Amino acid sequence: MTDPEIDYAAVFQTLPGMVALLSPDLVFLDANEEFLRTAGRTREQVIGWYLFDAFPDNPNDAGASGVRNLHASLRRVLATGERDTMALQRYDVESAERPGEWQERYWSPINAPVLDSDGRVVLIVHRVAEVTELIVARGAPDGSRTRVLEAELYTRARELQEVNDRLRQAHNREREVALALQEAMLPAPGDIGHHRAAVRYRPAVGALNVCGDWYDLVDLPGDRIAVAVGDVVGHGLHAAGVMGLLRSALSAASLVADGPARALEVLGLYARSVQGAENTTAVETYIDWDTHTLAYSSAGHLPPALLHLRGDVEYLDQATDPPLGARPEHVARPQAATGFTEGDTLVLYTDGLVERRREDIDVGLARLTRALTRHRGSAPEALADAILLDLLPPGGSTDDTALLVVRL
Structure with missing residues (x-):
């Protein structure tokens, strides 16, 4: 017995709730029959229109905030790639039928992203439940009681929105502090x-999704340097503090360790x-120009x-061990070495560069390989910019990203 072929376009049109599809530019691409019926619009009045041209704020209501609140929700979806459920609006x-006459309406919206294979938002599903009748109940026998309930619910909705706004502002302030701390603790960019x-x-988009990643460069005796990147589990100020402690400790250890x-x-x-350092990943490479060798070791991190x-890419994956603190007892970590030719380029990175939700890591590494091959011959600064441009989503990644490029 073969599976029946499903006409998803017909299913979409007959969905019992209001659903519309928006482009990343917030233009209506489609709307089902229930959306058009409840909104009182034809397809010609909606499809192809910019959302807020089709549905502007009521110009007669100085306190109207529908456009502002919906626009903020949709921006969050585009920035984070995550669903956003709005308060009652x-x-x-x-x-x-009567242009210039505005109908008082109440809605409960949910905005959900559709992502492509690179984690970019290519479509927004805008689902709306109308709750006007529950709040206003026009024509009810006891209209005064209904109006009191309406005013109370509307006031509670406004209060909830104000609380959400204050929380978001507080989170944004913490993000600013965490970023400043990150910049103070990471070494200044430049040659070594x-x-x-x-x-x-590159910090992640979102209020607190920042400050788990680091990079480091240490000048060693002889014509040698040590380079490393790492990723602390968690985000925000605490992760930034842990990152600073671990980066400094690794810098000091690199100066005296034999590899x-x-x-x-x-x-x-x-x-x-x-506290908070458990399961941190890190990878370190010693570069020796006298012997033209790279010695490396990884604690659960992606391979350099x-x-x-000549254009091919080799991943240094022969000395990988679990993350920091993953074993209850101390065990010697593996180390491997490989040769390099003058003019080769070493690239270290954190998972924000290559990992995407619902995607195998090999897909992200293949993207990195293509980008490196395409831009081979570029100077380190130009190569770093090109890699970020090719691999990070246009709206930013939901995880922070550290990248280190060294011309050998």
């Missing part, structure tokens, strides 16, 4: 010694005494990428 609608390097840090594996062992022991001058 008063959003009046102009009568289709006579070698060319580029570093980038990256030993440096990560020392960091792992130290991480046991730092070695872009060869």
Whole structure:
């Protein structure tokens, strides 16, 4: 027995609730029959129209906030790639039969993103439940009681919206502090010694999704440097503080350790005494220009990428161990080495660059490989910018991203 073929376009049109599809530019791409019927519009009056041209605020209501609140919700969906459920909204609608006459309407909206394979929002599902009759109940015998209930519900909705706004402002202030802390603790970008390097840090979109990632560059004796990136579990001020402690500890360990594996062992022991450091991932590479070798070790982190001058990409994945604090007992970490040719490029990065929801990590690594191959020959600064442009979603990633590029 074969599965029946489902006409999803017909299903969409006959859905019992109000549903519309919006482009990232907030233009109506489609709306089902219930949406058009309840809104009192024809398809020609909606499809192809900018949302707020089709449904503007009531010009006769100085306190109208429907457009502002809905626009803020849709911006959050585009920025985060996550569903946003709005508080009860008063959003009046102009009568289709009597232009200039506005009908008092109340709605309960939910906005949900549709993502492409790169995690970009390509469509917004705008679902609305009309609750006007529950609030106003026009024609009810006891109209005064109904109006009191209406005013009370509307006031509660406004109060809830104000609380949400204050919480968002507080979160934004914490984000600003966390970003300032991040900038103060990460080393200044630029070359190290006579070698060319580029570093980038991109905070995640969202109020507190920031400050778990770091990068580090350490000048070692001889013609050597140590480079590392890491990712602390969690976000916000606490994650920023843990990040600073671990980055400083790894810098100090790198100066005295005989290799990256030993440096990560020392960091792992130290991480046991730092609350919030559990399951941090990190990868470190020692670059030796005298011997043209890379020695590396990874604590549960994504593998560094070695872009060869000839154009192929090699991932340094032969010395991977669990994240910091993942084992109850101390175990020596593995270390591997590989050679490089003058002109090759080493790229270290955190998961915000390549990982996307509902996507295998190999897909993200393949995107990175294509970007590196496409831009081979670029100087570190130009290569870093090109990688971010190619791999990060236009609206930003929901995870922060650290990137380090060294010309070998």
